[in-house]
Each structure stands twice: as structure tokens, then as C-alpha cells.
Amino acid sequence: MAKKSNPVGQRTVIGFDFGKKYIGVAVGQEMTGSASPLGSIKANDGIPNWDSLASYLQEWQPDFIVIGLPLNMDGSEQQLTVDAKKFGNRVAGRFGVKVEFQDERLTTADAKEQLFARGGYKNLTKDNIDAESARLIIESFFEQSYG
Numbered sequence: 001m002a003k004k005s006n007p008v009g010q011r012t013v014i015g016f017d018f019g020k021k022y023i024g025v026a027v028g029q030e031m032t033g034s035a036s037p038l039g040s041i042k043a044n045d046g047i048p049n050w051d052s053l054a055s056y057l058q059e060w061q062p063d064f065i066v067i068g069l070p071l072n073m074d075g076s077e078q079q080l081t082v083d084a085k086k087f088g089n090r091v092a093g094r095f096g097v098k099v100e101f102q103d104e105r106l107t108t109a110d111a112k113e114q115l116f117a118r119g120g121y122k123n124l125t126k127d128n129i130d131a132e133s134a135r136l137i138i139e140s141f142f143e144q145s146y147g
Contacts (some may be wrong), residue, residue, distance in 0.1 A: 011063035014056060015138035016091075017104065018067055018084040019131050020046045023053075024130025028138035033146065035138035046083045050094070057095055065097050068104030068137040075103075098124050102141040105119030107133045 010031050015030040023043050026034030026064030048113040067088045088099040111132035115123040
């Protein structure tokens with residue numbers, strides 16, 4: 001799956017909001033520092049549907065992947081943090097794409113707030129929330145890295 005990578009500043013990024021049942025997916029562009037929600041992948045106890053995941057990677061050919069790291073509010077790790085890291089290592093090993101991790105504290109609350117502001121309660125579907133969280137993970141990664 002290796003491809004010629006784009007120069008820094010022009011790279012494409014896929015973001016994942018890891019969860020035990022669903023993994024939110026978004027795509028981002030380094031040049032604009034912005035991202036767009038794509039959807040979510042079903043997972044079984046944190047193990048993704050690998051075919052769905054592969055199809056996102058094939059379609060977008062990311063230069064690297066950013067995975068949200070679910071930390072406790074005090075910054076300490078929890079079981080989900082360990083599971084998210086394991087997921088990241090599996091993705092990197094399986095697809096040979098560089099994986100970065102981004103603190104994702106409060107992204108779900110932010111995602112719900114922004115979705116509600118744009119479309120009210122009907123916008124607050126699980127799929128939308130997971131994908132929006134993945135978008136926010138990418139954008140906070142860009143802000144922290146380049147902001």
C-alpha cells in the first residue's frame with residue numbers, strides 16, 4: 001500500500017475516533033488545516049471491520065493516520081487508551097502507514113455541540129458523532145502541530 005508521500009504541508013490525513021463498537025472516520029488536508037467527516041466503521045470489541053477500514057485508506061491514500069487517544073480528564077490512561085494504542089499499532093503494522101496519536105479529551109462533547117448547532121437533535125446520530133469526533137481529532141492535531 002506504500003505510495004509516494006506528499007511534501008510536508010500538503011499531506012492527506014485520515015483520522016480515527018476509536019471506539020469498541022464504532023470507529024469514526026474523517027479525512028484532513030494539511031494545507032488547509034481542516035478535515036471532513038466521512039462516516040464510521042463497525043467494530044467488534046475494538047476490532048474494526050478491516051475491509052471497511054482498508055477501503056477508506058485505499059480511497060484517500062493518506063500520508064499518515066491520526067488516532068484519538070481517550071485519556072482521563074487528569075491526563076492519565078484508561079483501558080480505552082490502551083485499546084486505542086493497540087488499534088493504532090495494528091493499523092500501522094497491517095497497512096504500513098505512519099500513525100500519530102492525538103489527545104481527544106472533550107472531542108465527543110464538542111462534536112455533539114457542533115452537530116446540534118448545525119442541525120438540531122436529528123443531526124445527533126451515532127454515525128455523525130463518531131465521524132465529527134474524528135474530524136475534530138484531525139483539526140486539533142493540525143492546530144497543535146502547526147498552529
